[in-house]
Amino acid sequence: MSERRSMKAKLGGNVFKPDRERHINIKPGFEKDARLKAALFVCPAGLYSLNEEDEVVLDIDGCLECGTCRIACGTEVLDWNYPNGEAGVQFRFG
């Protein structure tokens, strides 16, 4: 079996341009909301995790802008926008 590549290595092959702000934010007060737990499973980049307080946290670096978390968790718990122009992932193959 070939060695499994870490998510970091996978994402490292993509082009990401930095944004001046985070384009997705967990709405304050919803960190423990049940709806947000879905994000732990659906994010293709695995950017959502639980911290020690059992709150869902989002690491925005490596976001593929796929939109899955917006659909899965909904806009009541997530403040979701695309990154600004000139920012975010730029696929070279697509």
Added chain:
Amino acid sequence: MNIYVCVKQTVDLQQVRIRKETREPVLDGVPLTIGNIDKNALEEGVRLRDKLGGKVIGVSAGSEELNDTIKEALAMGADEAIMIIAPELEGAESSTVAMALAKAIEKTGEIGIILLGEGSSDNYSGQVGPRIAEILDLPQITYVSSLEAEGNTVKAVRNLEDCFETVEAEMPVVVSVVSEINEPRIPAVTQILKAGRKPKQIYSPAELGVEIAGSQIKTISNLAPEQDRKRLLFQEGVGQDVKSLVAALESEGLLGR
């Protein structure tokens, strides 16, 4: 008075990837853009024009694809563009490019300032500015981190790393700038849309009497640095690990010099 800004079309460096097997950069299909420092030169040109009046003219030499790049320059505020287009100009060496740019500038009118970036984002040879100054027999100021113009005189601060030097020169003058001189603007959509309609002049090298000689520069190698990971893993607990890490770094000659 005309402010000429020379811009170079380069690959978007962030889009270049390295083929692991060969360590060669993959340049096929990489989007083209204006060199980073060239954007600073443009911004400075636009700023001076807004103060002194006159026109900013973007000048560029390259292949057919220049049209897109020059549009970016026009969107950032240039009033007009001059392009010297020939397939051989793509990746041509500094002497040829400088000659083409100089001749095109000379042909089109009254020179006030010729602005350039100190070096291009791809090769950074830093030769085009000085060569243009020589060809046109103009004074030149390099490494400029701040520029003011009053009447016919420019006053520039040169960033020489360990000191700043302030110099003055009479126009016409060639000025090459470093990136800290300003923050280039992001063009507004309406400006981008207007850019397509601004005047553009296209020359062939022959029309300018420029001969494209065979290349005098040979690229021997263009490879990414070899990345050799030691794959050392310290897992004894923080106290011991820090010591082991320091020891390992020292044995590589990376610490304690």
Added chain:
Amino acid sequence: MDKFDVIIVGAGLAGLSAAYVLAKEGIEVVIIERGDYPGAKNVTGGRLYVNPVRQYLPDIWDDAPLERHVTNEMVTMMSPDNSVSMRFRSDKFDQKPYHSYTVLRATFDRWLAAQAEKAGAMLVTKNRVDDVIKEQGKVIGVVTAGEELGADVVVACDGVLSFVAEKAGMIVPGQPRNFAVGLKEVIELPRTTLEDRFGLTGDEGVAQMFMGSLTQGRFGGGFLYTNKASVSLGMVVGIRDLIERKPGVEVHLLLDEFKERPEIVPLIKGGEPVEYSAHVIPEGGLAGLTPLFGDGILVAGDAAGFSLNMGITVRGMEFAIASGVMAARAIIEARAKNDFSASTLSCYQQFLENSFVMKDFRTFQHTPHVLDNSRFYGYYPQFAGKLLEDLYTVDSGPKAKISDTIRKNLSLGESLRMGKDLLGGLKI
């Protein structure tokens, strides 16, 4: 506020096709795209069927930068410890004009954009549209980077999440049951290695679909497409199943496990992974379509929900191209009347109804429901695998009759359920 005839939001296939047709008519059209270049944000699996769309964008296909024409169709049903594959190759598929191609969007979309620009369309990249401007309920423009731009018609071609349609008040954020997520890796292989490995001559290509245990009982499947010098390998999984089905699994681990299957490992061995991408796919079928027109606005492509899961393949690109072109045609009609109200623009719906787009959506309207059956992703692939395993096994004892082997694998209750699923399947 600067005003244009038409503003198109999104330079994907829908937006670029609309722009191309409008520009050819001499209409002043601006396309606004948030990516650095068209295609920079776009993901597809990789197969475009050209026949349905040839007539909508005539004359351009000869030079299109497509990857390989598909001559080999493969289906693989996966169980946890075996798989059943079928490979179909056709000489007919190897004859010009080819009907099916693999594509990579970063290349294709950039090229299509260049065609639209040549025709006179104005393309603005690196700019996100943030809002629509409405006046008395009518859409009259958009806001981007703080600037207002006006237009007779705005066309929302901004893909599956369509913020434009949302801001215009035409849709609300979507529900998990109507969407899937697609994940994909592009893995480079030297051309000759790839052709030898997949048994291809010249520019021939393979399209391989996978279903079964790879999604662990979830709605979805896997795909592999050969490009010129790379393979696109990925999977599509229903978002609702990802949320609801227990035990939960992180979707990217499904892809990792799929890649580690012995069916896949030798295909990508030695290849260099060069990109990892993901994208939501609308899969609501007919019922999932959004309103298509309003005063001063049209919606096309994924933004309108025009993506169809036809069992084992996703089709969205042809619908995007065709709906983009029909949106353009509707605008051309509206201009002739100089009336951009919803009632005039409604001819867009009519054009769609008369085309393969709505016909396919009606034909396949039961697909989402029929496919929403975990037996397709678990039981059937396992049944087929187990049956063949038994048939091909020669043990130390005597070999059972074939009919006995089948009977052993298929109880009466199961055959009844299978019959029911089969009837359901006939609706597809």
